[in-house]
Amino acid sequence: MNLFGEALAWITDPAQWTGNYALPKLLGEHLSLTAISVLIAAVIALPLGWLIGHTGRGREVAVAVSGAARAIPSFGLMVLLVLLLGVLRTPQAAIITFVLLAIPSLLAGAYTGLEAIDRRTIDAAKAMGMTGWQVFWKVEVPLGLPLLVGGLRSAILQVIATVTIAAYVNLGGLGWPIIQGIPLRRFDQVLAGAIIVAALALIVDLLLAAAQHAAMPRGLRTPGPSRRRRVAKVTATAPASAPA
Template sequence: MNVFADAIAWIFSPDRASGALPLSEAIWTHLAFTVVSVAVAALIAIPAGWLIGHTGRGRELAVALSGAARAVPSFGLVLLLVLVLGVTHKVGASTTAFVLLAIPPILAGAYSGVEAVDRRVIDGARGVGMTEAQILRTVEAPLGLPLLIGGLRSATLQVVATVTLAGYVGNWGLGFYIVQGIQIRDFSQILGAALLIVVLALVLDALFALLQRVALPRGVSAGRAPENEPVRRRRRGPTAPAPS
């Protein structure tokens, strides 16, 4: 308990407002890396995922690439891009690494959401004369939005944790305090920074969970009996006596 008390004391210490990297600046930098990386990944992955889900083409390749990208070690990818792009482009290299890590879950959420739409609904849209673009924009994309948000949620949680690695290549984010704490063997600083990262992840996860519930269309969320539940017969009133 003393370790946690020391970590909380470290977070709220007046010294965190000054120094080489004030705590408020570290938090905002951590969030900025996360938001920018997920936004760029979404601009790339969402249109590609919708196209794959609508046409059914390239799904096997997307699944293979997503699985391969998830197997890539995050720390190795960050260091590799820093070495390739040069130490003068550490911000761009780190952001590129985070974008590459965020693309697979967003891509999976985008095409899974479109594929999950009932084919009868799509056939009905074609039957009333909608074009393929109109079907994707007005039918498949809105109905697949909850799964897409789930992909964004997964990507955000992965990136907000991985941004910690930026502390190894630059004085950015909350990872800087962890790296510095390891070097000076300050365990309260390490735990304090880790607790702040956990809090950020929980807050972002709660926001996406709320957004995922709000995005569920009313027609889908309406109380609909399961398919295996027997249909209840309409109750009839008492039979009137036959006239004598």
Template sequence: MNAIAEAVAWIGDPAHWTGPDGIPTRLAEHLGYTGLTVLIAVLLAVTLGLYIGHTGRFRGISIGATGALRALPTLGLLTYLAIAFGFGIRLALIPTIIVLVVLAIPPLLAGAYSGVESVDPRTVDAARSMGMTEWQILWKVEIPLALPLIIGGIRSAVLQVVATATVAAYISLGGLGRYIIDALPVRDYTKVLVGALLVTLLALALEGILILIQRLTVPAGVRATRSA
């Protein structure tokens, strides 16, 4: 309990809320890495997942590929890419984002294709019988109904990226992981705990926001059916 009290006191100290190593700066850096990663991963994985879910093609390959991506060692891959790209501050961002995107793709891809696949085939057939094109069926029928599962995939990806973005500090970038990486060599365990607490609080805050968004994206007709 003393360690936690010391960490809370450290966080509450106004001196730690200013400057380049202040909590707002490190938090902004951490959110920046997370936001950029999730944006790139969504563009890649959700687009592919929607195609797989709608057409049924490449599903087996995608399952195998996402399983392989999950098995990759994050720190090992980051170290390899950092050596390949160089350890300069600007170049270091590239391997970091690549590693985090690789981490984010599996839940996003699974959420997208499973969401589309979960749509009742009778609903899709009814849309086709009304003369809708495949593109209209995807955007006007399947995506709205699949949106809660798609958001669920985003939620899972965001939490994984927030927790793992601490490794950015390993190759001289910023973020909340800076507190942990800088404090370990000098055995400043209070600061290590501060970094862990801040990452946890950030993850919980984002989790709460995404849970609310996920609930709000459930179509009104589906909510009415569930409550009936």
């Protein structure tokens, strides 16, 4: 049996679905760490990103800070925080690491979503008598939502991939089969863990892609193939205009 087949056999083995390190339990830990980290990052990044996009100020600083945060190696940062905070605060160290990883994508999605809006749309809303808050909540946020969801999509996928290192500091998650299998030279187990994480990322990406499409205002959506065919058919069968 090849390594891929052995990995699938490891995943489907009933022994991996019970006990303290059962796959459903590890999946729950993985998703919990991801959700908590992205939620905290959103609380920090969204107000700041919306403020930058709405006022047009501070973009250069935000880009610089985001670039610096992306350049920090996550594993090294987590180990450093564990050493600084102490082993009793390992969960906090891991959460801080994942939050810092998620902030740049959320921040960029928030301010680029507002910056991409045509200024004439904003001027038209103001001309209708809308206040600044009304323009923000009823015009800017809805129109900027697709790019924001895109930033959220990127942040969640990055965190899902990186949460695997949480097992290194005994926090569980789907990285546990990988971390445990490497010193034991159980490469089927290592590959199985990688397959599960990749499958989780693909499923989440598909769901968020659908959410990003749904977040786009109906009038801005590109017509699908069936709609384009219907339009072309109607155009082809329409009677020609009478000559002038």
